[in-house]
Amino acid sequence: MAKILMAGGGIGGLATALGVARQGHRVVVLESRDTFTELGAGIQLGPNAFHALDRLGVGAEVRDRAVYIDELRFMDGTTGELVVRMPLTAGYRERFGNPYAVVHRIDVYAPLLAAARAAAGIELRTGAAVRSYRQTRDGVTVLLADGEQVRGDALIGADGINSAVRRQLVGDGAPQVSGHTIYRSVIPMEKVPAELRWNTVTLWAGPKWHFVHYPIGRGEYLNLAATRDDGARHAMAAVPTGRDFVLNAFPGLGEIPRRLLELGEEWRSWVLCDRDPVDRWTDGRVVLVGDAAHPMLQYAAQGACQALEDAVVLGELIGTEAGEFEQRFEKFAGERRERTAATQLVARELGRRLYHPAGERARARNTMLAALSPEELYRKVEWLHGARVGEGRVTDPPLTGRRTITVR
DSSP: OOEEEEEOOSHHHHHHHHHHHTTTOEEEEEOSSSSOOOOSOEEEEOHHHHHHHHHHTOHHHHHHHOEEOSEEEEEETTTOOEEEEEEOSHHHHHHHSSOOEEEEHHHHHHHHHHHHHHOTTEEEESSOOEEEEEEETTEEEEEETTSOEEEESEEEEOOOTTOHHHHHHTOOOSOEEEEEEEEEEEEEGGGSOGGGOOSEEEEEEETTEEEEEEEETTTTEEEEEEEEEOOOOSOOOSEEOOHHHHHHTOTTOOHHHHHHHTTOOSOEEEEEEEOOOBSOOEETTEEEOHHHHOOOOGGGSOHHHHHHHHHHHHHHHSOSSSOOHHHHHHHHHHHHHHHHHHHHHHHHHIIIIISSOOHHHHHHHHHHHHTOOHHHHHHHHHHHHTOBTTTTBOOOOOOOSOOOBOOO
């Protein structure tokens, strides 16, 4: 049995702690915040996420909190035209082996946290921000922000897009600012007119903006997320934003999405960031997972899903015996790099080319999407949604035109 240090106690960190602890190792989760909690609003979970959650032992708890939507809808946000829909009911679930669902982030986080607290091999520490590490032939020591040193046999960096572990391991500077600002609000479903309580994930696409909404919290709330391609240059997170500002930020929004946007309250804004894919995730006894390894924009709805896949793969590759962490971490990175890099790049392309065009480009997009049948749509997402990590069932990602970027 080894002592594994985990930098970060978010969704990816707790999931990975569960995966590693199930192999009999002791895991010490070092969380920088004063409490274990999860910020943010709604997220989407594909079948690949549920498969990973099942293998981590918390699938049933997350399913109990989830909303199982009927379809994904892509709408023209200015004309109100339905462009294309992808059904997510029986045929989809049979094909991919699990449902597609939407949840509040806490509805994934809370079951992971409960399972971690119940696990004999997991120690949870708050107020323990990892600042750096050093390693020897037989172990790793992390330096915390308060000066304390914590020693273990290996270190997993799950400390997010601004990872201190990545800063030392990769050294690629600050995250890349996308130039997109997202405004989020969650409102009680009782405030939504009955005719607009759709059991769908609906995306309204407009010129340099898009607006997404779907039910969360067992259907008791509506999640609103409106994004502008506004050229934002500086990262920010969860900044309170006035309702009038948000309403004025989306000119040309059609009647139905405008009605929904006007329901939003207590808006908060984020400037979206990601990083380029990199080849190097490991440094001896240190490895990166989740957003520390492959942070991605939200547009493929796969950030949390890919972190959960990481947790399963690393947990199973780390084995039950202490030692050989360098080789096991390298094998993990080798299995995960191409898939996560493809997902990062696809997410970028969706934001650039599919959601925000105007004029003739938007009309051409609508024509292209409208021609796709449900079967054709299923084939396009199969490499993502159909993955069953841990069973050797992961479809190769599509060619993106750009592979991973080598860090020199």
